[in-house]
Amino acid sequence: MINKISTENFPSHFNPSILHHEQFNAYKIGRSNSDNPFLLSNEMHELYAITLISGNEGILSVSGNEIPVKGNVLVFMKPDVQWEWYSVSELQMGYVCAFNHEFIDLSLKTQRLASQPFFDSGSTKIFTISDEQTFYLKTLFDNIIREAQSDYMKKYDILRNYIHIIIHEALKVNPQIQSSKISNSTERICSLFNDLLDQQYKIDLPNQTISLRCPQDYADQLMIHVNHLNKTLKKALGKNTTALIADRTAREAKSLLLSTHWDISQIAYCLGFEHLSNFNRFFKKHYSIPPCEMRSRNSYSHN
DSSP states (O other): OOEEEESTTHHHHOOGGGOOOSSEEEEEESGGGTTOOSOOSSOGGGSEEEEEEEEEEEEEEETTEEEEEEEEEEEEEOTTOOEEEEEOSSSOOEEEEEEOHHHHHTTOSSSOGGGSGGGOTTOOEEEEOOHHHHHHHHHHHHHHHHHHTSOOTTHHHHHHHHHHHHHHHHHTSOOSBOOOOOOSHHHHHHHHHHHHHHHHTOOOSTTOOOSOOSHHHHHHHHTSOHHHHHHHHHHHHSSOHHHHHHHHHHHHHHHHHHHOOOOHHHHHHHTTOSSHHHHHHHHHHHHSSOHHHHHHHHHHHTO
């Protein structure tokens, strides 16, 4: 019997009671947890994800490339990677933790977790691990789940430390299963586009500003027609170039609002808005509140 779990069937499987946090979530997968698939509070392709699969057998399909998986494996995934898991084993055992850009951006500006090789653009890293490592990681994931559900004010700092430990455990072994490689033009374009996007939004100073602002700018850099770029991204990622740029701009706007003391006008300038009013409208469209209210709510919650 083959059970299929993917980003596409997420809404019908999601149990709302699982969701407790905006930035980070984790839970255990097992026979008694049949209502909880390999998916969390948002569509998985919008999240960073680390999955521990124990004693299972199946096929991991990443952007159309099928990778056989058997035994104990640790999987690292980056946002904007479409994936499906086909389980051959009737019993599914393991853990999932997933986190968004805010979990990284708010306090890891100098230690970019996202820059770890496990989260390279367009790749999925799968490590075969020993029974001893699996036992240790299970204990670690149990601690992660307990911490994620706690009310401790600094729990995200602890959770980030746990993520670093998991990464170091993976560094102790070589990838037994090769990373999902860029094997066709669609994946190549998606990877290069994501790389360009990442480069644009490494903003550390209030006088920095992005240089690529519209789909045509990205198409020019990639030396392809803008229509081809739109079609490729839409097919692979489900959104066109404009939508992907807007999503990334919105995430960076929120991150800069909450992690810096820069004036809102400075943030607008960094993100390529010539007029503050345009930035305010853009932000409200994405978050339903103006940027000043977003910042004041966050300041109030920390007082």
